[in-house]
Structure formats: structure tokens, C-alpha cells
Amino acid sequence: MVKVTFIEQDGKRREIDAVAGDPLMYSAKDAGIDGIVAECGGSAMCATCHCYLLEAPNGPLPDPLVDEADTIEFNANEPRENSRLTCQIKVTEALEGAVFQVATGR
Template sequence: MPTVNYVSFDGQSTQLELAEGMTIMQGAVMNGVEGIEGECSGSCACATCHCYVDDAWLAKLPEMSENEDEMLDDTASERKPNSRLSCQIKATAELDGIVIHMPEEQE
């Protein structure tokens, strides 16, 4: 199972193994990781699962959809070049070890 490293805004790290195909957002919500809310349950209709993907992993992610790009314009924390919605990133063997940083706030 792929491992995801969630890093909170204050620097605390939580490492979780996720079932292949589960989204980064689902893993966080199901395991009580603070900093990712996922109010729309992963339908890409809000930006409460905004995260910053560690630069070393950006090239391995699927291309951002137009809808995700639009949702990222409404984030509570600063949108950065490595901003993504964690509901749009699925855990895969290729992403084993990915590092996800949480923004300061989601709402």
C-alpha cells in the first residue's frame, strides 16, 4: 500500500498507508488528519482539501483538470505553484512516499 506523508502547517508529520486508488483527501479525513477537511466529499466542488505537494513529487501527478484549477482560485490560504486539491490525487505505487503539506487554513 502506498504511503503518504502529511505535514501539518506547524511541521508535525503523520505517515499513513492508503489503499491503492484512495484519494489523499479520503485518507486524511478517514484517519483524522487535521488540516484537510473535504467538505464536498471529494467531488471537486470546494477547496477545503487544498494542499501543497512537495516539489519533488509534482511531476509524478496527473495533469490538473480545468475544474480543479478553478477551485484552487478560491482557497483560504495562498495558492502556490504546488497547490493541488487532495481529492484529485489518488494513492498509487508511483506516489509511494509522497509528501503533502497542509496550508495554514482551509476556510
């Protein structure tokens, strides 16, 4: 398990145990993180798993691939430079201690 923190839309911080090898969205959904809807089931199409990466203590994450970047640009609410789709982030040990803020406005 990999400890990852989410800041929910109401500002509440929640640390979850993310499953290594899975998309981060799965663990966020299982933990009931408020605001992670994941309407498309992880296909990088809906942007309802959109979060902002605030802290990555073990170094930067791999850059988004084209599908993720396009969906963030065209479908995400309030995209920012640190926007990520949690369905496209594979959980690894390197994610330990990372902090994500759930994007607002969906």
C-alpha cells in the same frame, strides 16, 4: 497500501497508509490529518482538502484537470504552483513516498 506523508498545520509530520485506487483525501480523512476538512465530499468545489505537494520521489503527478485548477485558483487559500486538491489525486503506487503540506488558513 501506499505510504504518503502529510505535514500538518502545526508542522507535525505524519506518514499514513493510503488506499490505492481511492482519492488521497479519503485516506487523509480516515487518518485524521488535521486541516483536511473536505466539506464538499470530494467534488473539487470547496478547496478544504487543499495541500501543497512538496516531494514526489517517483516523478511528477498528472497535472490537475480544469475543475481542480479552477477551484485552486478561485477558492483555495494561498494557492501556489504546487497546490493540489487531495480529493482529485488518485492513489497509485507512484505516490509512494510523496510528501504533502496541509495548506493553512481555513
